[in-house]
Amino acid sequence: MALPQRKQDATDARLAAVTLPDGPAWLTKARKAALARVSAMGLPARRDEYWKFSDPTTLTDTAVISADLADASDREFAGADALMAVFVDGAFDADASDDLEAAGVTITRLAQAQDITWAGDLLGTLEARGQSPVERPLAALTTAMATDGLLIHVTGDAARAVHVRYDRKDAGADVALHHVVKLDAGATFTLLESGAGAARFMSNMEVDVADGATFHHVRAQGRDTGRRMNTHTFTRIGTGSTFKSFTLSINGALTRNDCIMDIVGDDATAHVAGACVGDGEGFHHDDTVFITHDAVGCESRQVFKKVLRNGAVGVFQGKILVKHGAQKTDGYQISQSLLLDGDSQFLAKPELEIYADDVACSHGSTSGAIDEDALFYLRSRGVPHKTATTLLTLSFLAEALQEIDDESLGDDLRDRLAGWLDRHQS
Amino acid sequence: MLEIKGLKVDLEDEDKSILKGVDLTVPAGEVHAIMGPNGSGKSTMSYVLSGKDGYTVTGGTATLNGVDLLAMEPEERAAAGLFLAFQYPVEIPGVGNMTFLRTAVNAQRKARGEEELSAGDFLKEVRAKAKDLKIDAEMLKRPVNVGFSGGEKKRNEILQMAMLEPKMCILDETDSGLDVDAMKLVADGVNALRSEGRSFLVITHYQRLLDHIKPDVVHIMSNGRIIKSGGPELALEVENNGYADLLAEDA
Ligand SMILES: Nc1ncnc2c1ncn2[C@@H]1O[C@H](COP(=O)(O)OP(=O)(O)OP(=O)(O)O)[C@@H](O)[C@H]1O
Ligand SMILES: [Mg+2]
Numbered sequence: 283m284a285l286p287q288r289k290q291d292a293t294d295a296r297l298a299a300v301t302l303p304d305g306p307a308w309l310t311k312a313r314k315a316a317l318a319r320v321s322a323m324g325l326p327a328r329r330d331e332y333w334k335f336s337d338p339t340t341l342t343d344t345a346v347i348s349a350d351l352a353d354a355s356d357r358e359f360a361g362a363d364a365l366m367a368v369f370v371d372g373a374f375d376a377d378a379s380d381d382l383e384a385a386g387v388t389i390t391r392l393a394q395a396q397d398i399t400w401a402g403d404l405l406g407t408l409e410a411r412g413q414s415p416v417e418r419p420l421a422a423l424t425t426a427m428a429t430d431g432l433l434i435h436v437t438g439d440a441a442r443a444v445h446v447r448y449d450r451k452d453a454g455a456d457v458a459l460h461h462v463v464k465l466d467a468g469a470t471f472t473l474l475e476s477g478a479g480a481a482r483f484m485s486n487m488e489v490d491v492a493d494g495a496t497f498h499h500v501r502a503q504g505r506d507t508g509r510r511m512n513t514h515t516f517t518r519i520g521t522g523s524t525f526k527s528f529t530l531s532i533n534g535a536l537t538r539n540d541c542i543m544d545i546v547g548d549d550a551t552a553h554v555a556g557a558c559v560g561d562g563e564g565f566h567h568d569d570t571v572f573i574t575h576d577a578v579g580c581e582s583r584q585v586f587k588k589v590l591r592n593g594a595v596g597v598f599q600g601k602i603l604v605k606h607g608a609q610k611t612d613g614y615q616i617s618q619s620l621l622l623d624g625d626s627q628f629l630a631k632p633e634l635e636i637y638a639d640d641v642a643c644s645h646g647s648t649s650g651a652i653d654e655d656a657l658f659y660l661r662s663r664g665v666p667h668k669t670a671t672t673l674l675t676l677s678f679l680a681e682a683l684q685e686i687d688d689e690s691l692g693d694d695l696r697d698r699l700a701g702w703l704d705r706h707q708s
Numbered sequence: 709m710l711e712i713k714g715l716k717v718d719l720e721d722e723d724k725s726i727l728k729g730v731d732l733t734v735p736a737g738e739v740h741a742i743m744g745p746n747g748s749g750k751s752t753m754s755y756v757l758s759g760k761d762g763y764t765v766t767g768g769t770a771t772l773n774g775v776d777l778l779a780m781e782p783e784e785r786a787a788a789g790l791f792l793a794f795q796y797p798v799e800i801p802g803v804g805n806m807t808f809l810r811t812a813v814n815a816q817r818k819a820r821g822e823e824e825l826s827a828g829d830f831l832k833e834v835r836a837k838a839k840d841l842k843i844d845a846e847m848l849k850r851p852v853n854v855g856f857s858g859g860e861k862k863r864n865e866i867l868q869m870a871m872l873e874p875k876m877c878i879l880d881e882t883d884s885g886l887d888v889d890a891m892k893l894v895a896d897g898v899n900a901l902r903s904e905g906r907s908f909l910v911i912t913h914y915q916r917l918l919d920h921i922k923p924d925v926v927h928i929m930s931n932g933r934i935i936k937s938g939g940p941e942l943a944l945e946v947e948n949n950g951y952a953d954l955l956a957e958d959a
Contacts, residue, residue: 655798656798656799656800656803658759658761658798659797659800659852660800660812661781661782662758662759662760662782662783662791662792662794663808663812663868664813664872665783665808665815666815667781669811669815670783673808673811674802674803677800677802678802681802
């Protein structure tokens with residue numbers, strides 16, 4: 283089917299500027315296939331159903347808008363015991379990184395990948411699967427363009443987490459990375475990510491969670507006000523396995539986090555959660571989630587909380603699709619915003635599509651202000667307005683932060699939120 | 709201590725006057741009680757004194773030890789020594805009782821230029837005071853007032869008062885919802901705090917509380933004004949005869 287002319291032109295212009303990175307034959311093949319997917323779908327435009335609330339122009343344009351570098355002295359998860367992998371403007375920094383060898387985990391860089399059979403089978407596969415029923419052309423573009431990333435194979439119980447840190451040096455960097463994580467049956471692994479990565483940062487992560495495996499993902503997206511970021515997480519979740527992902531977003535001009543979860547094995551657990559705080563009209567944050575239940579007795583959970591002020595915009599698009607035969611599905615979805623003033627906006631599109639008859643799915647979306655009675659009660663006890671607002675805002679965010687299993691990681695992020703809230707009050 | 713002169717208050721959103729010239733003085737060290745029919749303006753007065761939004765002061769003054777209360781933010785009034793035990797304590801999901809109390813105690817200390825209480829000292833003090841009020845440790849761990857029974861909420865108000873050691877304590881129907889034993893506990897808590905430098909204004913509908921907390925003066929509020937003041941016997945008169953005679957006298 284031919285694309286609308288405008289979309290065709292925009293796509294042609296963008297693809298003309300793309301040069302595929304060098305790599306082994308299998309990788310080049312995967313990249314070319316991804317590029318073909320982009321050509322066929324065309325790049326996203328405001329008219330597309332899942333881009334109505336967010337303008338993709340600055341993600342699709344050939345040119346990149348530069349973004350000031352935030353102070354990077356106080357880093358997230360600094361206290362965590364994790365193997366460090368550092369990328370600076372998308373380029374791997376071996377000096378700043380640990381030796382990428384850890385117990386129970388094999389890590390290879392995409393940029394150095396030769397013949398890795400498991401990665402060859404997986405890379406681009408989950409992304410391609412995730413193109414239906416909703417097209418995600420930016421994910422395919424990222425698969426094609428990604429210059430580096432980590433190919434992580436977890437064969438057992440990984441004793442240490444891996445922390446991928448995205449640093450910035452160049453205010454105008456345009457970066458695409460692609461990670462693949464494969465957990466063998468019964469394996470466990472925790473992946474941490476932090477930092478803004480680039481002025482424009484595109485990243486894919488494909489996670490294959492085999493039967494009985496457990497994957498934890500905790501991410502803090504950098505505080506750089508002007509950064510633009512589009513992440514895609516594609517996961518396939520096997521029988522009796524667990525996938526849990528949490529994202530904290532502080533600041534950023536545009537953040538679009540897509541999470542596509544495919545539950546294919548019975549009795550599996552899939553959780554995705556996020557907290558974001560934004561101040562000003564220049565802040566736009568979009569969580570787009572698509573969960574497919576294609577197995578019996580699985581539980582999925584989406585918890586998203588957004589704190590917005592001074593004209594900040596938050597978006598949530600979350601869909602639960604329960605296929606024929608996916609009985610005993612337990613799907614929960616909540617998306618809430620706390621608007622600290624009348625100028626901010628929260629746009630939510632919760633969707634349920636259910637083809638099985640024995641399921642329990644619930645979803646709720648709310649938008650509200652600080653509870654004035656609670657605020658007065660706290661102040662009447664001597665708690666200053668600012669502190670009281672921070673306390674109440676943190677209590678609003680608590681349900682999302684509770685999704686992080688590791689308490690010290692959760693505390694780290696809570697402290698950052700408290701600091702941000704104190705700084706961003708008049 | 710507390711001096712209210714000709715205080716007139718309207719609702720902000722409606723063209724409705726609630727307080728129509730309240731005159732009331734509570735000297736240091738004294739306990740005064742306010743009684744009065746439902747809707748006469750007792751809670752409104754305590755809210756206005758604590759700085760709640762939604763009211764417009766159209767006349768009069770209110771001072772605490774000579775300082776203009778009405779010009780201050782609610783938290784400044786608290787730091788200056790004012791405390792209101794709410795008629796309806798507010799539930800705050802997600803904020804732990806202990807976090808709340810410690811934040812409040814230390815914020816007040818900081819505002820007064822005093823040293824903050826260490827975590828250890830704070831804990832010791834809360835535990836001791838909670839024990840006196842028969843508030844169990846589990847309750848302290850819960851979010852502020854969430855899932856508390858009516859009586860537990862009232863006891864929690866008194867615990868806050870005991871921790872904050874205010875100078876001027878306003879108790880708005882703290883006795884309502886309390887069982888007989890709890891009322892005695894609360895009264896004991898109040899009596900333990902009675903001192904030369906501390907005053908109480910106790911709003912109540914019932915004589916029973918005043919058996920335990922002996923007031924120096926009893927005021928009757930009706931239709932936004934204090935219509936009569938007298939000794940403890942005034943409370944007995946209300947208990948026995950209701951307000952009809954007093955209202956008729958005023959008219
Ligand atoms: N926010 C408000 N909106 C509308 N009416 C109000 C508001 N606040 C107070 N009022 C009215 O003001 C009057 C006084 O109320 P207030 O709560 O002060 O009475 P009270 O003396 O404390 O009564 P009670 O003994 O029942 O507690 C009542 O008629 C009440 O309905
Ligand atoms: Mg009242």
